[in-house]
Amino acid sequence: MGKKVLVVDDSLYMRTLIKDALTAEGYEVVGMAANGESAIDMAFDLTPDLITLDNILPDMLGIDILKVLKEEELESKVVMISAVGQQSVVDEGLQLGADEYIVKPFTTEQLIEVINKVMG
Amino acid sequence: MAKEDEFKEIFLAEAQEQQDELEKLFTDLEKDHGDKQSIEAIFRITHTLKANAAGMGFEDIAGMAHVMEDIFSEIKQGNIKLNTRVFNDLFKANDTLSEMISVIKSNSNKKVRYRGLKTKLQVMLRDAGAHKDQEEGVKTANSISEKQKSESQEEVTPSSQENEKQLEEKKEKAEDALLDIEDENIDDQQEDVVVEASSQIQLSDNVSIPVRKLDHLMNLVGELLIERDRVVTTFSDENKKRRNEFTRLQRITSELQYSVMDVRLVQVAVLFNKFHRIVRDVATLEDKRVNLVLEGTENEIDRNILQIISDSLIHLVRNAVSHGLEASQERVKQNKKEEGTVTLRARSERDEIIIDVSDDGRGINPEIIRKKAVEKKVISAAEAKKLTDDDARLLIFEAGFSSAEKVTSVSGRGVGMDVVRKAIDSIGGNIEVSSEVGKGTTISMRLPSSMAVKSALLFQIGEANFAIPLSYTQAVEAVYKKDIHRVGNGLVIRHLKKNKQVAFLSDMFEAKHFEDLSNRKMMHKRFKDISEEDKIHLVIISNNGKEVALVVDVLKQQKEIVEKPLDPMLEGVKFISGATILGDGNVCLVLDVPEITQFLFKTSK
DSSP states (O other): OOOEEEEEOSOHHHHHHHHHHHHHTTOEEEEEESSHHHHHHHHHHHOOSEEEEESBOSSSBHHHHHHHHHHTTOOOEEEEEEETTOHHHHHHHHHHTOOEEEEESOOHHHHHHHHHHHHO | OOHHHHHHHHHHHHHHHHHHHHHHHHHHHHHOTTOHHHHHHHHHHHHHHHHHHHHHTOHHHHHHHHHHHHHHHHHHTTOSOOOHHHHHHHHHHHHHHHHHHHHHHTTOOOOOOOHHHHHHHHHHHHHTTSOOOHHHHHHHHHHHTHHHHHHHHHHHOOOSOOOHHHHHHHHHHHHHHHHTHHHHHHHHHHHHHHTTOOOOOOSTTOOOOOHHHHHHHHHHHHHHHHHHHHHHHHHHTTOHHHHHHHHHHHHHHHHHHHHHHHHTEEETHHHHTTHHHHHHHHHHHHTOOEEEEEEOTTOEEEHHHHHHHHHHHHHHHHHIIIIISOOHHHHHHTTOOSSEEEEEEEEEETTEEEEEEEEOSSOOOHHHHHHHHHHTTSSOHHHHHHSOHHHHHGGGGSTTOOOOSSOOSSSOSSOSHHHHHHHHHHTTOEEEEEEETTTEEEEEEEEESOSSEEEEEEEEETTEEEEEEGGGEEEEEEEOGGGEEEETTEEEEEETTEEEEEEEHHHHHHOSSGGGGGSGGGGGGGGGGOOTTSOEEEEEEEETTEEEEEEESEEEEEEEEEOEEOOGGGTTOSSEEEEEEOTTSOEEEEEOHHHHHHHHHHHTO
């Protein structure tokens, strides 16, 4: 059984891209969320091993979701996904306990490398 | 399909949605400049589009979306004031995005010109006092964020292999990183605003499947149904037990059929929402104030039908604004609200979807239409007199008829309304017009909600099987010879207080040359051979107010059919729109009712 992953991104394109790359690598994408509310619900329902978290979502910021997850002591690893140059977001995310981050646009190789690193 | 192509397809579909959504949001925002939610949503969508396009390597789109994103970050901070000029540029930018998307979609090499517009938007940014033009930005920012730049570079490309593309990417990213220094500020501020933004994208609704895959699925289901009917008919006669076995098969296949039909349904909202922009453009051009009201947008219809009628709907809505609504001064003079209202409404009635385009404008005067129609030789004066008011109004859909007083760039080129009718005809729909002079007009399009399977009435002429789609059948009557009267060269029957032309289908299909049929006598050669006691079976069909009684030999049952287009070799065949295969394996031809009514009404003149 591959490690369980929850993909959070408001763009179908991004979700598909990430899901495909992870599935090919042997991960099991157990859920995909397009907004913060369902992301939080799914995170607690599915207790994935890993969450990829886009920062800009229709209803809240990825950072806010991260805060909730950490406050509730969810053990999933979190990889933040942000657009180029939002260094302050990345810094804040890492401070709050995100395990890694990746900057859009990225290649699937870059994504896999970051995620493999986190999942050890 | 290769992975790359599939990603591209998803990207394009989503980009198209994003572009649509932007269009709607711009229109909303133009009405209410203080609409924070719209500003927030536009910012988010352009941001996402930028990242996705960059990921796909579509630099043009990424660049355009980037500038739009920057502009909205300035708007958020109040550094750019919204006015008509800004909106014109934003709409143009959105059009450019749309064009770029369709160029990629069609795989053409066409270059979309966008640099001029992009520069214009960049100037807008510079004027806002926050943006520095690229070169300057690099120069000044270099010193500020040297550290940041190298940091982000390293993180972005962890792989040690350095090819040319990566180098180039790095360079761009570094530039972006510098440009996005402002973005950091935005992100800091975003938290307190974002809370009130509502979620607009729903996850589970968004499975995107290329339409061609759905078409293929639908075709297969159609073939399955035909095959099922054939098998059931062949074997169920022999043995009763087996017939029971078949009921399960029948139930499951029917359910499959309806599920596939259901998957193809989309909410009319996807089309209706595009009209905010269309109405805005026409209204601006005509210098009218127009409020567009959308109703029943949750009603669902087959995606292909929506595609087919989209041009017609654009035409009708443009017409409603430019011809239906009076000029502002005229409205005020008549004690009407200066702002006109155009309503796009969808409602469902059994298996049909009805789309209404209503305006509260001047209405259509049937007398003027009658006069125009006679002038333009669309009908004779005598016929014009006989028409009811609503039927007279339907004349606007005749070829060569245009009630426009003067030709404008928006509508009224004299072509169009008949094209609308052709499009509606092609999918078995119907048009109705109701209007009250001084109060307004409603044009209703009655459309099948699904295309592939239709209910039809089966009948025979000689040995041959035929079907008429039920959407066109008004009544079935059995009459005697004495009920049918000769009028001039033709035959007529009185039905529901209206005289209807009678035509023998057998004579029509037997004609050796199509031209022979221009003589109306050719359409009832058999009439004289019928004895007084013989029953004559009539199917009364109606299309856009034109009613005709067709004589058939044997009436059979009503049935769901899957109509297949005729082989291209048979394209020239008259009066037949397609064919289906019956349970007993026999071919059954489907009558082209619009063509038949058109033809009979032409020869009746």
